[in-house]
Amino acid sequence: MSINLEQIDELRKRANVSYEDAKAALEQNDGDLLCALVYLEKQNKIKPDEIPSSESKFFKKVKKLIKKGNETKIIVKKDDAVVLNICVTLGVIITIVATPIVITALILALATNHKIRIQKKNNEDLEVNSIFDKMSLAVNKVTTKITEEMKSE
Incomplete structure (x- = not known):
């Protein structure tokens, strides 16, 4: 199965990983997004969002x-x-x-x-x-x- 850029972008957005990691995970799981997410999760490659967890709606409003x-x-x-x-x-x-x-x-x-x-x-x-x-x-x-x-x- 061929992997397209939209799939890679979607996986990158959800898992906050590099293009290389997203492409490899999709290829490893035959283009299945859910399986690729689980695969990345098991490898501890999913990175947290750039926004700190303490950055809640309340703090955004206060700022x-x-x-x-x-x-x-x-x-x-x-x-x-x-x-x-x-x-x-x-x-x-x-x-x-x-x-x-x-x-x-x-x-x-x-x-x-x-x-x-x-x-x-x-x-x-x-x-x-x-x-x-x-x-x-x-x-x-x-x-x-x-x-x-x-x-x-």
Whole structure:
């Protein structure tokens, strides 16, 4: 029986072996793919996939999320001058480690008229930026009212 390239490719894909090993196994088993797989298995020639076993779907998703977080930036500006420019991944880590400091810094930034922006790699405007704008506007109204009352006293 003649062995064709499709059979060799299929065996290579399933067993992760060389062309030479795949061809020899198919020839030894008269072109029977299943028997060739068993033959290679008995000879301990089947190699594991290149992907480590710990590389599960969960880890792939986490890696993808981290990559996306590294491409997205948190930018804090005061009068068009950039005060802070960090990736979202770092921002999340800092928030987890030092939550009270981050909350205080966020309140102070809003109270001192800093603009907070989340910016994707392609400079796409995100919906969360409109929420930051509303928060900033509300805080500005309160701080203006407080300063006016303090001046009138």
